[in-house]
Ligand SMILES: NC(=O)c1ccc[n+]([C@@H]2O[C@H](COP(=O)([O-])OP(=O)(O)OC[C@H]3O[C@@H](n4cnc5c(N)ncnc54)[C@H](O)[C@@H]3O)[C@@H](O)[C@H]2O)c1
């Protein structure tokens with residue numbers, strides 16, 4: 284291909300990848316592949332500058348403002364970082380620096396936290412606003428979301444400057460990521476792909492009560508502003524720590540590039556011991572005066588460079604592909620591998636995700652495959668070593684029937700996964716459903732664990748969750764390792780669970796897509812199970828936050844005769860299948876009978892949150908102002924016509940703080 288054509292093609296491709304990565308949080312290629320394409324384009328543009336396109340991704344920060352939030356211009360521009368994957372590139376960088384700065388140079392080495400970058404502006408010690416990097420010039424104002432993160436100080440301590448910015452990375456530590464995914468899987472939803480994109484996506488949620496549920500963390504790495512009285516990067520990190528920011532202690536000051544290389548080697552090996560994901564080391568010229576002299580290119584500071592770790596990869600043999608059946612009937616193909624050491628652990632199994640993935644990679648049993656451990660907890664197969672494939676190898680045939688109950692599998696149009704639809708008769712689904720029902724966030728049955736459930740089903744003592752409530756001590760005593768006392772506790776635990784409130788019972792029923800939050804929403808809209816059972820698709824979709832996917836799943840559930848029978852039995856046993864006032868905390872009736880209209884952009888809470896707060900406190904929200912409207916809650920940039928109408932009708936206009944005080 285002609286260089287001119289190639290430049291055009293790469294530019295277009297990289298723009299698309301940037302969009303997928305920064306706006307959709309759904310990249311389709313690895314960071315390494317992305318960086319290699321970018322380097323290829325840089326090289327071509329260097330050789331043929333006349334063909335470089337305006338707005339080339341080599342010349343600008345890759346992100347964008349999303350327009351879902353208020354757009355705010357940064358006081359000082361946010362840049363990307365030049366990156367390198369080899370020691371040679373790093374030494375080249377050192378040479379360039381030394382050419383411009385004579386004499387000894389010291390560096391600060393920091394870990395490169397892999398999350399989403401954020402600019403926090405502080406005025407008189409208080410967090411004024413939090414803005415995403417966006418395109419570097421301006422970003423999305425996500426203050427309400429960022430305020431929910433505990434490691435973001437709202438009020439500083441010590442001797443801080445009157446006004447300045449802190450640059451930080453919002454990350455989702457591994458542990459929180461795993462917990463979040465376990466909850467999603469329990470609710471029958473697809474797990475998130477990796478911590479970075481989940482962290483970045485979380486910042487852009489419209490509802491900050493949702494953000495509050497995500498265990499995000501904020502790691503600070505720079506202080507920016509006028510007349511700050513700081514002389515080195517290392518010292519700014521120390522000061523930031525004193526003012527109350529979370530600054531990882533791994534950062535170190537280095538006096539030579541040899542020491543820098545040592546730091547890199549150390550962390551390349553030990554990064555898996557950290558609680559969050561890192562994708563490299565950032566090396567910064569330490570002296571801020573030197574930094575000023577070095578300045579910036581169009582895209583990145585000349586005084587810093589990222590050394591990026593390669594994702595760890597090993598080759599091993601794939602012995603067998605097996606298929607797991609989940610509680611919702613979803614089938615997951617699993618690669619059973621010849622055990623191999625990778626990133627500090629022995630890997631025996633890797634996820635193959637779904638049929639499309641197997642086809643895309645053309646993975647087959649007996650192949651030698653490349654296994655990688657990126658941000659994901661479960662390692663994944665990223666490719667096949669085709670040169671080692673046996674000549675008589677045959678393409679993988681995805682199973683057509685359930686490996687547990689032999690029912691023909693189904694795959695809905697547009698869905699990635701195959702499902703076993705034999706919900707009532709497929710053993711792992713039966714066990715999985717009861718295990719979900721008794722789990723901590725559902726019925727939380729004391730004295731009963733997942734393994735006992737599996738045993739009870741295997742022994743034919745129970746077939747569904749309703750059967751739990753007719754269990755007799757005599758039935759379970761003969762079970763292995765079941766003493767008199769534990770049998771008694773178990774029966775008692777089951778009886779006690781009859782008091783568990785309705786939203787948790789509804790969640791426990793295991794209706795696909797009905798997680799904890801959705802269950803609460805449904806309980807509020809349909810105060811008892813009969814109302815929910817009779818709700819039509821339209822009724823369900825009329826509820827805020829309930830889309831067609833959830834609505835269909837609910838009606839499908841109740842369309843099944845066995846499910847209706849189960850629920851009737853649960854009702855007869857005395858479980859809570861109707862809402863009590865206290866079930867949906869926090870609630871009050873201080874706004875009861877009052878009608879609200881919301882307009883404009885808010886700083887302390889999002890629109891959705893505001894709406895929820897009004898409804899939770901008994902008020903009503905409508906779209907347009909009429910004679911019935913009691914209050915107009917006005918944010919910034921409110922439409923002039925709404926304001927005029929409110930004034931004409933004498934509607935009381937209140938701001939966000941006044942509203943919050945009302946409740
Ligand atoms: N896979 C894809 O499709 C795709 C698309 C676009 C970008 N990307 C990836 O994103 C990278 C480019 O993103 P970028 O422009 O944000 O650059 P970058 O992530 O490589 O580096 C800049 C960012 O690093 C962060 N950072 C973390 N720790 C830091 C520290 N200690 N000091 C300073 N900064 C620190 C900051 O938020 C800063 O904005 C590429 O290298 C590529 O790997 C991937």
Ligand SMILES: [Zn+2]
Pocket residue numbers: 608685686687688689690703704705709710
């Ligand atoms: Zn089955």
